[in-house]
Amino acid sequence: QVQLVESGGGSVQAGGSLKLSCAASGSRYIFKCERGWYRQAPGKERELVSFISSDGTTNYVDSVKGRFTISQDNAKNILYLQMNSLKTEDTAVYYCAADLAWYSNTDYGCGPRGQLRPTYWGQGTQVTVSS
Numbered sequence: 001q002v003q004l005v006e007s008g009g010g011s012v013q014a015g016g017s018l019k020l021s022c023a024a025s026g027s028r029y030i031f032k033c034e035r036g037w038y039r040q041a042p043g044k045e046r047e048l049v050s051f052i053s054s055d056g057t058t059n060y061v062d063s064v065k066g067r068f069t070i071s072q073d074n075a076k077n078i079l080y081l082q083m084n085s086l087k088t089e090d091t092a093v094y095y096c097a098a099d100l101a102w103y104s105n106t107d108y109g110c111g112p113r114g115q116l117r118p119t120y121w122g123q124g125t126q127v128t129v130s131s
Helices: none
Strands: 003-007 010-013 018-025 035-040 047-052 058-060 068-073 078-083 092-098 125-130
Touching: 003 092, 018 092, 018 125, 035 068, 035 078, 047 068, 047 078, 047 092, 058 068, 078 092
Parallel strands: 010 125
Antiparallel strands: 003 018, 018 078, 035 047, 035 092, 047 058, 068 078, 092 125
16 A cells, blocks of 8 residues: 655744655555645645656746755655745645556556646645744
8 A cells, every 4th residue: 555654844934944755655666657745825725836757857836946856765765855945935734745547566557747646645744934
């Protein structure tokens, strides 16, 4: 059974940094398709922050470009989100998400390429940025 578990959230002052981690288990293919990070602030809709396409291309919402960096440790099956120069408007619950349409012990399949339509979600980690 595939599981995504986030960590690294917390409280920080504006201008500070945090690094979120998302550890995957259950399939070695979980981070082979589109995978990334969403966030949801109180009273707002969930927003896609950043994702890695299946071809390795990184994508960011305009509001975090130049401040956030998404990366991956293939050996450890961990997805990261390095967040620098944090702003109060970055306060939200951050969710790790991944697409993996199907998988077996030896093969896997992805959903539509070039866009993140999650099959799996983490439980979320709170990020609070104070002024």
